[in-house]
Structures are given as C-alpha cells and as structure tokens.
Amino acid sequence: MTLLTTRDHLEAVIGTPPTMVMAKTIDHLDPGALSWLAASVIMVASVAHDDDVDVVIGGDAPGWATGDQATLILPAASLDEAGCLVPGTGFGSIFLVPGLNEIMRVNGRVASNDQSEIRVRIDECYIHCGKALIRSDFWSPMSAKPDEVSLDALVGACRFLALATCDSHANADLSPKGDPAGLMVRLDDGAIRFADRPGNRRIDSFRNMIEQPRVAAALIVPGLHQLIIVRGRAGITDDLSEREAFTVGDKVPQLVTVVDDARIELRDSPALRRAAAWPAPPPPEGLKAGKIAAGHLKLSKAVGAKLAGYVMSVPGLVERELAKDYKTNLY
Numbered sequence: 453m454t455l456l457t458t459r460d461h462l463e464a465v466i467g468t469p470p471t472m473v474m475a476k477t478i479d480h481l482d483p484g485a486l487s488w489l490a491a492s493v494i495m496v497a498s499v500a501h502d503d504d505v506d507v508v509i510g511g512d513a514p515g516w517a518t519g520d521q522a523t524l525i526l527p528a529a530s531l532d533e534a535g536c537l538v539p540g541t542g543f544g545s546i547f548l549v550p551g552l553n554e555i556m557r558v559n560g561r562v563a564s565n566d567q568s569e570i571r572v573r574i575d576e577c578y579i580h581c582g583k584a585l586i587r588s589d590f591w592s593p594m595s596a597k598p599d600e601v602s603l604d605a606l607v608g609a610c611r612f613l614a615l616a617t618c619d620s621h622a623n624a625d626l627s628p629k630g631d632p633a634g635l636m637v638r639l640d641d642g643a644i645r646f647a648d649r650p651g652n653r654r655i656d657s658f659r660n661m662i663e664q665p666r667v668a669a670a671l672i673v674p675g676l677h678q679l680i681i682v683r684g685r686a687g688i689t690d691d692l693s694e695r696e697a698f699t700v701g702d703k704v705p706q707l708v709t710v711v712d713d714a715r716i717e718l719r720d721s722p723a724l725r726r727a728a729a730w731p732a733p734p735p736p737e738g739l740k741a742g743k744i745a746a747g748h749l750k751l752s753k754a755v756g757a758k759l760a761g762y763v764m765s766v767p768g769l770v771e772r773e774l775a776k777d778y779k780t781n782l783y
Contacts, residue, residue: 453694453710455687462658465690465706466648476748477578480521481558484744485577488556489517491736492547493727495526496670498616499562500542500624507616507626507668507681508533511727514736517547524558524572528565532723537562537570542624546580546614550732551591553582554741554774555628579745580628583651586778588612588630593675593730601678603639603718609673610636610680613646615709616668617660617686627657635698637671643712644669644682647698647705650781658707661686667711677725684714703783742770 456462481489495510495517510517512530519525524545528534537543544559559576585591588611598605613629613636629636629646638645648658661667665687671680687710689695694708746769 453687453689453691455689456658456707457662459655459659459662462655462662462688466655476745477576478748478751479576480574481519481524481577482521482747482751484747485556485558486519487739488549488741488744489519489524489547490515491549491739492517492556493550493729494548494724495545496614496626497543497545498618498624498626498668499536500544500618500622501538501540502622503618503620503664503666505616505618505624505666505668506533506536506683507614507670508536509670509679509721509723511721511723511729513726513728519574522574523563524560524574526570526572528568528570530723530726531570532721534565534567534570537565539564542618542622543572544616544624544626546626546628548585548590548729549735549739550729551735552739552741553585553590555580555582555585556744557626559624578748579741581651581774581777582741583649583778583782584612584628584630586630587632587649587782588636588674589632590630590674591730591732594633594673597676601676601718603680603716606671606673606676606678606680606718607637607639609633610671611674612672613637614670614672615657616670617657618664619660620664625656625660631698631700635700638697642714643710644684644714644716645694645697645708645710647695648707648709649705649783658688661688661709669711672724675730677721679719679721679724681717681719682711682714684711686711700783740771742768742774746770
C-alpha cells in the first residue's frame, strides 16, 4: 500500500479549497454562532497535547454549551471525558443541531478547567457543509437495535465517524465523516479503514496526519448511546484496490484513511444519552446555517466588501448553493 506523504501530493489528488470556503472562517463567536451553540445538543471534540490526541463527546439539552465572543464555555458534567481538557491543550470541535445537516466547527485552545467548567479560547469558527450528516442520515435512528451491542455489530451499523487529529504544535482538528451502514468503516486485521468523500476540500486533517500520524476517532451509530473509540496511527492512500472497496454506485472515493495498530474500545456515552437526539425534534425556527455562514463572510477580512455585500443582499443564496452542491456532489 502506497501512502501519501506530502501536502503537494494531497492537493494534486483532491484540489485546493475555494476562496469562499476559507473566507467564511472567523476568529470569534458572533451572534449567529452563539445562536447555533444555544440550539446544539451534541459536540464531538479533538483534544491534543504534544503529539497525542483524544476524542471527547459532549451532550445535553439545548443551551448546555455557552460562551461569549472570545470564549467557549462547557460544563464538565456534560462531557464524557472532561479530564482530558487540561489547560494548554489544543481543541477542535463540531456542534450539531437536531434536524439540521450543517455543522458548526469551533477550534481553539483550552484556557482553564476547574473540574466544573471548561473554558476554551476561540481561534476559529465556521459553518461546515452538511454532506457527512446527509450521507449518514444522522438524525434518523437505526430502524432496529441490535440484539447484542458488540464491537462487530457497531462497526457494521456505524454511519458517522468523527476523526480527531492534530499537528506537531498540538493544534487540533475534528473532521466529520458519514456514509451508509456497511460503507462507513471496515475493520480488518487490527486496522480501521474509511473513505474520504467530496467535501469542502479543506485538508486540515490530512495535513495533520502527514505531519503527526497519531489519531483518535469516535464511531457513532445514530440512535444508540454506545459508541466505539479508536486510537492509532493513520496513513492516507490513493491505491485503487483500497478505494474500490468503498464504491457507492459508480463513485470511487479519491482517498482512504487507514488507522493501523488500532486500539479499539466499546464505550457507553452518557453525553449521547442526555442529548436525546433520536428521533430528532424539528429544528429551531429561524436558525439558518446559510444565513450564519453569509454573516461570517461579511466579517471576513479575506472577502472583498463588494462580494460579501452581494452574498448578504440575495436572500437564501447560500442555502441554494449548498442544496445544489448536496444534490450534485454528494459522492
């Protein structure tokens, strides 16, 4: 198996992200981001220290996570592994709102943890496209729970994977992956494999894995409160034999990630139980990912005022472009 070892090779395979994708990143929590946070019930976070990385699940009723412009505030009681978030660790997270497919990503560094409340200094915030949740049909619980919750049963039923990576400076990233059951992950000879599907072409997690290959991942079955935590060393390959195993229709993925020497743990998640996310209630009225993303573009220093003004002046433009991309470029 041939592994990709340079950023140039990665970009030659998957391309570079469009300017608009990178431009929607802001360095604080604006009112739109805070409204998303207030409606979220599930968080998955990558927590990085030195060259090690872990994955942490958070969840509770809407409003459990709060913050201000510069700080994300998380109650320790709403996290499965709050002790991992020690001051100075890198932090990368996704926040999910029931019934909505888009994801809000919040990255930064843990500022404090007094064992009751964790504060994270914000470095990045942006709205991420909803393809992972659409492909996984995340908000629909599995139709029939397995008779026995076992490793093999959860691997076979897994539809969502949250990949935790970090670079050599402990800057953390959490990347969402989604696919139908049976296609999300493959477990073979102590290694976990999963495909990379079309997305926003940000290469944060890939760049991290080339620079620092230790990763962690949470494998989630929508509707269950048990999950699988995987830790190991990751490599990225574009070998056709690896990619063909994840074909959907006539679409063969461009890359496959292989996590070797995997340590695999079956775990109950009180956070997912508290979130009560399945079946999902109707999404909050008036909360629009496209509107929040358009607001972030307006705040961006990388987008010209004229372009930002045009995006903001056309109601529903971002939502329509997202819907078009979901329809034509899901796989």
